[in-house]
Amino acid sequence: MVYQGSKNRLAKYIVPIIQKYIDENNIKTYIEPMCGSCSIIEKIVCENKIAADINDELIALLKYVKSDPLLYIAPNDCNFEHYADVRENRKLGTGKYSKEYTALIGYCGSFGGRYYDGGWGRDKTGKRNIYKERVVNLKEDSPLLQDIELRCCDYTAFENYKNCLLYFDPPYQGTKQYSKQSINYEEFYDFLRKLSENNIVLISEYSMPNDFKCIWQKERKVMQKSDRIVADKAVEKLFILE
Template structure:
């Protein structure tokens, strides 16, 4: 959970500049994920949403600084995953499913990555013990005070009707491994929505590639894994709509 924490220091100033220079009052993230961008944005109204209701329940729980699971065993993880996969989570509250599914899954992959078993990993300085769940939980607890004034809700991104906002979108990346609930993501519809929103709003999109009418305004190579021994990299990019009918060009 929270892959954008690795690039927040780069893209938050870019987003903030668009807000400040255009006197924007409302900032929206329709794919809020771990809220690692929105929690650093300064704007009168901040709204974060996601289609996953368990994620939103977890964020709303955390922003009230309520306790999380002290630990998540393999047995508890398997029980929650089975309940979710069977569509019957009545034994759990929504925030509990979110807590287990995001914080206790390897790489935060929402039950797709398997239980994040604690143990030793090899680093250039020798063996290091990692308790992945505790690291994820502690990070969320530290983050919690910065979530207090954010409005979190569960909805599909295309349910929004927006005007005069700065919108940052971090959709499922094309040609990468997706969460199970994002495998049918309609990219054509998404980019058409970004074009439509861009007529009345400032829209910024994180992706690795974009259609030709979107301009890359920033890029950076970043690590793809939480494991010290995994040296795989990807190039993160930030795009903005670059046509004459965009909000910035018609102001």
């Protein structure tokens, strides 16, 4: 799934690090409290895997994709008029479209995976059908979700868990926040410190407080601007509490 902040392109670096912690510490439960598109957890091997997100529409879509690999609810094509209709009914809360259908059109039809926030997805040549490409991508995700328990909840729902490995991929501080959650970062850092007392906790971010140690980093280009041509340089990092 094309998703704002997705780690899909970085998974080949991050997954082996997480997997090593799981294997060397005999971890039985792996949790992603901010799972997004599940691009990391779907590649992890662990006895129990839990993916959670506060975005109820996202979780509804992931549950549907898990249950229906053929995506019968997906229309053969989606034009701007239909995309705009789903977006407007979502805004008004009419209930005309289900949560999973709203999410499907939003993630497959929006520009850059911005979910109704970046406009209609199209390329400059007009030769690509971005919607169809993303529906195919969603179908490919279905078998990868089969061993994952999906939950809709806030990250604090895992505060009492023990002997787990939790990987957090929050909206980065100083970048565009997701519509379903606004994070108080000082409270978030304190939560991670408390959670680390009984678990292994890894966090993706650009920077963290000094008591968190960077264990991996890689420079990459980030397309934040609407023209999708000019890219900013950013250094992706993975942290653990020292």
